[in-house]
Amino acid sequence: MQLYVQPLKNGLTILGEPSRERQSVAFSFLIPCGSIQDSAGKEGTALLLQDYLFKGTGDLDARKLAHRLDALGLQRSQSVDREFSIFSGVTIGKNLHDVLKLCARILRQPNFPPEELESLRSLALQSLDALEDSPLGKLFRELLRKFLPSPFSNSPAGTRESLTAIAHQDIDTQFKRGYLPKGTILAFAGSFDWKEVLALCEELFGDWVGSPPAPAQTKAQTKTVTHLEKDSEQVQIGVAYESVTPAHEDYLLSRFALNVLRGGMSSRLFNEVREKRGLVYTVGAQYVTTKPFAGVACYAGSTTARAQETLDVMLTELKKLKKGAFQDEFERAKTRIKTGLIIQGESSISRALSLTQDWFFIGKIISVDERLREIETVTLAKLNEHLQKWAPHEFTVVTLGRNPLEVRV
Amino acid sequence: MKFYEATLTNGLRVFGEVNLLMKSVTMGYFVKTGSRDETAEINGVSHFLEHMCFKSNEHRTTDQIKLDFDKMGAQYNAFTSNENTVYYLQVLPEFLEPGLELISDMMRPAVHQEDFDTEKKVILEEIARAEDMPMFLAYKKALQLYFDKNPLGNLVLGTTDSIKALTHLQMQDYARRRYAPENLLLGCTGNFDWAHFVKLAEKYTSHWKATATNERAHAQIQSKETMQLVHKSSAFREQIVMIAPAPAKQHPQREVVDLLSVILGASSNSRLYWALVDKGLADDAGCDYMAFDQNGILYTQISCDPERTPEVLEIAQRVLRETYQESFAREEIEAAKNKLLTSLVVGSEQSISRLFPVGMDRLYHLPYRTLAEEVQLIEKIGEKELAGLREICPLGKFTTVLLGPLERLNLSVRDS
Numbered sequence: 001m002q003l004y005v006q007p008l009k010n011g012l013t014i015l016g017e018p019s020r021e022r023q024s025v026a027f028s029f030l031i032p033c034g035s036i037q038d039s040a041g042k043e044g045t046a047l048l049l050q051d052y053l054f055k056g057t058g059d060l061d062a063r064k065l066a067h068r069l070d071a072l073g074l075q076r077s078q079s080v081d082r083e084f085s086i087f088s089g090v091t092i093g094k095n096l097h098d099v100l101k102l103c104a105r106i107l108r109q110p111n112f113p114p115e116e117l118e119s120l121r122s123l124a125l126q127s128l129d130a131l132e133d134s135p136l137g138k139l140f141r142e143l144l145r146k147f148l149p150s151p152f153s154n155s156p157a158g159t160r161e162s163l164t165a166i167a168h169q170d171i172d173t174q175f176k177r178g179y180l181p182k183g184t185i186l187a188f189a190g191s192f193d194w195k196e197v198l199a200l201c202e203e204l205f206g207d208w209v210g211s212p213p214a215p216a217q218t219k220a221q222t223k224t225v226t227h228l229e230k231d232s233e234q235v236q237i238g239v240a241y242e243s244v245t246p247a248h249e250d251y252l253l254s255r256f257a258l259n260v261l262r263g264g265m266s267s268r269l270f271n272e273v274r275e276k277r278g279l280v281y282t283v284g285a286q287y288v289t290t291k292p293f294a295g296v297a298c299y300a301g302s303t304t305a306r307a308q309e310t311l312d313v314m315l316t317e318l319k320k321l322k323k324g325a326f327q328d329e330f331e332r333a334k335t336r337i338k339t340g341l342i343i344q345g346e347s348s349i350s351r352a353l354s355l356t357q358d359w360f361f362i363g364k365i366i367s368v369d370e371r372l373r374e375i376e377t378v379t380l381a382k383l384n385e386h387l388q389k390w391a392p393h394e395f396t397v398v399t400l401g402r403n404p405l406e407v408r409v
Numbered sequence: 410m411k412f413y414e415a416t417l418t419n420g421l422r423v424f425g426e427v428n429l430l431m432k433s434v435t436m437g438y439f440v441k442t443g444s445r446d447e448t449a450e451i452n453g454v455s456h457f458l459e460h461m462c463f464k465s466n467e468h469r470t471t472d473q474i475k476l477d478f479d480k481m482g483a484q485y486n487a488f489t490s491n492e493n494t495v496y497y498l499q500v501l502p503e504f505l506e507p508g509l510e511l512i513s514d515m516m517r518p519a520v521h522q523e524d525f526d527t528e529k530k531v532i533l534e535e536i537a538r539a540e541d542m543p544m545f546l547a548y549k550k551a552l553q554l555y556f557d558k559n560p561l562g563n564l565v566l567g568t569t570d571s572i573k574a575l576t577h578l579q580m581q582d583y584a585r586r587r588y589a590p591e592n593l594l595l596g597c598t599g600n601f602d603w604a605h606f607v608k609l610a611e612k613y614t615s616h617w618k619a620t621a622t623n624e625r626a627h628a629q630i631q632s633k634e635t636m637q638l639v640h641k642s643s644a645f646r647e648q649i650v651m652i653a654p655a656p657a658k659q660h661p662q663r664e665v666v667d668l669l670s671v672i673l674g675a676s677s678n679s680r681l682y683w684a685l686v687d688k689g690l691a692d693d694a695g696c697d698y699m700a701f702d703q704n705g706i707l708y709t710q711i712s713c714d715p716e717r718t719p720e721v722l723e724i725a726q727r728v729l730r731e732t733y734q735e736s737f738a739r740e741e742i743e744a745a746k747n748k749l750l751t752s753l754v755v756g757s758e759q760s761i762s763r764l765f766p767v768g769m770d771r772l773y774h775l776p777y778r779t780l781a782e783e784v785q786l787i788e789k790i791g792e793k794e795l796a797g798l799r800e801i802c803p804l805g806k807f808t809t810v811l812l813g814p815l816e817r818l819n820l821s822v823r824d825s
Contacts, residue, residue, distance in 0.1 A: 021430045022758055023754050023757075023758070024751075024754055024755050024758060062687065063678075063683070066677060066678035066744075067678065067740050067741075067744055069678075070678050070743075070744030070745075070747050070748060071740075071743060071744060071747060072747070073747040073748070073750055073751040074751070075748070075751045075752065075755065090751065090755055091751055092750075092751060092754055118689065119687065119688055119689030120689065121689075122689035122690075123686070123689050123692050126646070126689075126691075126692035126712075126713070126714060127692050129645040129646055129692075129714070130645070130646055130692055130693070130712060132645040132646075133542070133543045133544065133644055133645050133646050133712075134542065135541050135542070230643075231642075231643045232541045232643065233537040233538070233540045233541050234534070234537050234538055234541055263479065264475065264478055264479035264483075264485075265463070265475040265478060265479065266472075266475040266476045266478070266479040267479075271475070274531060275471070275475070275527075276527070277527070277530075278527040278528060278529070278530030278531045278534070279530070279534070280531070280534050281531055281532075281534040281535035281538050282538065301534070301538055302534060303533070303534060303537045306534075328476075331480070332476070332479040332480055332482075335479075335480065335481065335482035336479060336482045337482075338482060339481075339482030339483070339484070339500065339501055340482070340484070342432050342433070342501060343432065343433045343484065343499060343501075343761075345432055346431060346432055346433060346758055346759045346760065347755075347758065347759055348755075348758070349755070
């Protein structure tokens, strides 16, 4: 599969992986306007701003815009992370040109109708409450708040106070400061013609100018243990530890390590916590990353009486990683990573997102074949060396439930 | 894409949809059994049994099963609803045979006492977890209230008491009755050879014996206007669930009902979206068509600030009741159709997203449709077809459950 990269003069990078076998085409915009650009006391601005974009552009009000997007069969999704906002979508190949034209209007000339601000604010506040009804979601927010270095620790969702403080002017200011071509990435995957799409991108975005401010310096947090009280049946347990970023030479090894810990049902956490002891229904581990800092967030939910044992077993397994992986675990991790990559190749939207993220985090894009070759070079010895160096030893722990737990390491 | 179907000598039905452009192959067993097929005494057994199928059987130990999945790099899982249990795995084409052998063996679990006792704890944790999720609780309560004594309202997870009391012998007996070859369906989608697949299916299932499967009882539901307020002090949001009757899975108009649910309650640009979410009155408002074997419902769920509940409820009722009062706008029909069409095309490119819709239709003996036929069916829906739903999908009376911090509801008196 041929990969294409074309930086435009204004700093916007266009990426492409065309595939003639498909009918669908996916695109993904990464705009370097994330929650770290929210002003102090106005956390949540980037998120409000993203929803605000869809309230109209030019002669299209929110309703007309929504109808136009639907008429083009666009299945869209959007999110705001610490360092960027993502707007992505998938449609049928023949609609791509019209979709892109509309996207350019949405991203470059939003109306931000003042009368819509209050309903958007109300929704953002309601989402905060909704998170209280989703124990795992709340745990994750609090775990990252304690674990990530500042300014990444602030949740993109903001707080009740900060959302209330955001004025229309703040939205406008942040838009002008952050929705700019320098650092923006636009990736395509699926049914499209590279030359045609590139020409259209030049036409739609070539005259866009500006660069967002450089991200602030980060400041690490000390490792803490926090308990949040909640009247719930289960205690949610979160344990996070530092790992390597995607640009680090050990990155691929860290993927292997994560697979040994929580890949399939034969992985250590699943086997020890759920299969052998029946302590939980949910137990998982997830890689979280920003450009300068990355980690692994593990989570589990157990009824109050069994939560302490769950935390104990989790920590024991994490500490055990230092001793290295076994040959058969290594082989399984390898096969799982390879298969995951190949299967992901069936989905144009996964490919577009993956190109965008590769470019953002490591400054290059990697084809599935190239990645597969890279995986073949990993050995058990290298993995175990990585585990020696990077095995978790310091933990940030957050629990949510009736009683606090004891961290016995 | 090519479709095939066969029935093996033991009565097991098999289907395949071959697409050689795909990079993977997804296989799955569809079992026509779920909580609606349970008595109160064994409530939750279908779902618990789904977990037990990942435990030891005649050919493999529990550890071996997990290792064998992961050695293939498979993506795999299972799920249980009130009427179906589904097991699947997605692998690269070279693992077709070991994958099929593994998942076929799993359909004959040993259900050993020791495995059973450990897994019971996992199930109890799953029930506890659901208790902490108000959205799920509201769904459960509303289905129970709507279906009343009809087994379709049976809880999928069971209750803490029913699970605690369940024995491994009861489960073995249930598995024998419900996992008979003629109550199962094996399917495969993606990059594989059909003739080879059928041979393998024979090889790994021919020893299965046919047993008597008890038939499912069907009873029609009388739609009625009922409302229940469930107080949950620990919740932050009020969950509103409204259920109205809709056509069964077997009904020829079900694509039209699908489209109607998109018009009424898709997550963006739908009638409920504009009436509630766009106005900032509810952070979530959606409508789903749930089609069951010989039954169906239109399911609406909304999440709002507790103090706004009366206003939100009134708007939602009005939006739904006015469905057929005016004609459907051409623009909204087209928008909804395009949403469905894109999903279809995107889904057709991945083996895993083909397995479930095709399999569910096959399980209930519905006609197979090619992607082109499905597209055509959606494309030809218009105002007339939607208006024609008035009789089979009436939106006048609702079973409503409100679950959340609200202790009492002050509604103006209204006739229904």
